[in-house]
Amino acid sequence: MWYAGIDWADAHHDALVIDETSRQAGSLRVVHSPEGLKQLNAFLEQISGPDGRDQMACIVETSRGLLIASLLEAGWHVYPVHPKTVDRRRAASGAKTDTIDAYLLAKHGRSELADLRELKPDSAIVAELKALTRDQDSLIQSQTRLVNQLTACLKAYYPVALHLFTKLHQHSTLIFLQRYPTPEQAMRAQLAEIEVVLRAGGHSNPTKVASSIFERLHTPHAATLILSRPAPNPA
DSSP: OEEEEEEEOSSEEEEEEEOTTOOEEEEEEEESSHHHHHHHHHHHHHHHOTTOGGGEEEEESOSOSHHHHHHHHTTOEEEEOOTTHHHHHSOTTOOOOHHHHHHHHHHHHHHHGGGSOOBOOOOHHHHHHHHHHHHHHHHHHHHHHHHHHHHHHHHHHOGGGGGTOSOTTSHHHHHHHHHOOSHHHHHHSOHHHHHHHHHHTTOSSHHHHHHHHHHHHTSHHHHHHHHHSOOOOOO
């Protein structure tokens, strides 16, 4: 039986394999990429043999992510353990390297395998749903970063826009800002023009909102915001 401790990280993964006697059979570092994961699979297969997957236990301090999906898809037996497992097994000296952590995971698997829960591959539908959920989370995070960047830019150069819309990320807001990239241009727009722009952006109530925007653009407060904004840096 072989025991592969895999210390994972965002940028790379360290794997170390031992046998039943704790003799080290090999170690490897791969980058966190599809190519790196192929190298990891080839490394494990080189030790176990092409038909020896049932004799290889992979112990990892996580139960999700691309690394886990890759191991399961390749047919390896994966045993996730608590993220603090290595901390409890590390020597009192506290010495820490990724290779040492991988070794400690392998030793934990050798001594405690009977008590570990093997991670089973998800069905195709569940796997697809998880992938879509991860993609959605990533897109939401990207949207949040972009909205924060847009808010900062508007505060500096177009503060009145922050008083015109409640949702900066909605399509009609972005269409308006593209059509009127400066507050001076927005103030010169006629009510009917603003309504057309909002309607083109798919706003649910363009007539009412266009009237509100037009009124706000011509208040003394809006004029103050426009006059107090810093001049853009010359190119």
